[in-house]
Amino acid sequence: MLNSVFARRLYLCWLISNNERPNVPKLMALSGWPRRTLQDVLKALPGMGVELVFIQQGVRNNDGYYQLTHWGPLDARWIDLHRDQLLAAIEQG
Template structure:
């Protein structure tokens, strides 16, 4: 069984890659996770080797969206094909 913390990180990468202009409010709506949880998972991604950038759009500092510029050791095809198992691991931890 997958570790739920690791599963959250992989699932968030998948969401960022498969949604148009994924920002914190949109990702909160998609996941149902609190803002703090989402921010913590985003903050942990570079520690896994994932390069994440924030594309600024608009005049406010938080106007924009996230984009994965490099997957590091992760395989996006593997993550996409295992999304049901990732969600199961996340759901079982709640």
């Protein structure tokens, strides 16, 4: 069984890479997670070797979106194939 914290991180990588211009409000809507949870998971991704950048657009400081530039040790194909298992682990956690 997958750890729900780890599953959240994997699923967020999947969401970022499979949605156009994923910003915090869009990721909140897609995941159903509160802002703080989402921000905590975003902050944890670089510690796993995942390279994530924020693309600034607009005049406000937080206008923009996230882009996954390198999966690090993660396998994007595995995550795509096991997305339902990730969601189940998140729901159980």
